[in-house]
């Protein structure tokens with residue numbers, strides 16, 4: 247694909263400009279030879295530099311479920327920028343952040359009712375980990391500092407997040423992180439091609455007891471998992487698994503954190519993964535869909551008891567209780583975008599819509615079984631993952647990332663944006679997508695997978 251120049255003709259970006267930008271999670275050398283430049287977006291489609299329409303099969307990066315360029319959000323941002331563009335985040339407030347915090351609590355499972363704002367999913371994760379450690383110290387249990395994550399987990403890219411995360415490429419070159427150990431992931435071979443939640447694998451939660459037996463609960467602050475693992479290639483939780491994690495955390499006085507950066511605000515067919523899977527964590531991290539991706543924003547939602555602990559141990563009232571926050575925490579424009587975005591979610595019943603079309607998506611996705619190279623397919627709500635067998639295994643030189651990459655590039659040429667990561671192709675369809683759009687995406691995907699040898 248690297249010699250193909252169909253992408254590049256009309257973007258107007260000079261080589262010097264291309265060189266200047268060190269792009270995130272991108273093969274910079276390959277990209278800059280033949281850049282895939284997106285010029286605009288409307289509804290469920292991007293327009294590239296050649297004016298081609300491209301279906302957005304990952305809702306941006308799991309961000310834009312309500313579709314692109316929603317006028318309600320655009321208007322809210324413009325009005326807010328003209329009214330109050332920025333307000334100091336520390337020791338002063340503005341009305342929208344309180345309105346938004348309250349609105350978010352209404353979308354949470356009972357008990358999660360204190361909202362701390364951040365600028366991204368990664369910042370939300372760092373914040374949640376710090377709140378958890380600080381909570382135990384304030385409870386007089388300062389030895390509870392260790393975290394338990396999960397193999398294949400993705401919790402953003404900051405040091406706490408990569409420490410609890412379980413994707414080795416994201417950790418390998420960065421050296422010492424924070425104290426963390428890992429549960430096994432739940433992608434079992436006996437669950438291959440299972441639709442929705444697998445019935446086998448709930449027992450893997452018992453591994454938490456094993457880790458507690460090794461490290462002792464007195465050293466463990468929290469367990470952090472994605473209710474459905476997204477970046478690893480969409481791994482829905484086995485039946486009973488999350489509930490069992492909750493029980494074990496309760497039994498040993500360990501906090502449970504759900505990282506819902508992908509799963510909150512509709513993608514699972516409910517307001518949160520917690521609601522959909524029927525398990526309430528002590529802390530939840532969110533981002534992405536909160537503003538429909540339009541402006542960076544994240545949040546941590548805490549149980550009131552955690553907030554109260556900080557308040558009760560905060561010292562004199564003029565003192566701050568939690569020495570933590572970001573310049574852009576509760577940014578007024580982000581708050582305005584989030585309020586408009588959550589309005590759309592509610593008015594258009596988008597979580598309900600996801601639930602309604604998820605069975606069609608599931609059937610359509612699983613109809614790809616039987617295409618060349620596919621070794622597994624997983625799904626829940628409007629999230630889907632396909633595992634592709636490694637290229638070159640026969641020659642003894644497996645290149646697990648190569649086929650997914652080639653598939654994604656060919657799909658782009660055909661007018662479909664899908665995500666590739668590791669040995670998987672990931673789909674996160676817009677909540678607003680139509681059934682014919684699902685059909686044409688799957689037809690193109692099946693054809694493309696068969697083409698890549």
Ligand code: PXG
Nearest residue numbers: 307366367368400401402477505507508665
């Ligand atoms: N936690 C989870 C569960 C995530 O999915 C983050 C934290 C970090 O969020 P920020 O906003 O710092 O990127 C994420 C982000 C993909 C993909 O294609 C997934 C993410 C980001 C980019 C791509 O799967 N997840």
Ligand code: PLP
Nearest residue numbers: 335365369570571572573574575
């Ligand atoms: N580095 C320096 C030198 C700073 O002054 C600040 C914030 O004031 C930061 C980093 C943190 O930036 P942010 O609050 O946007 O995370």
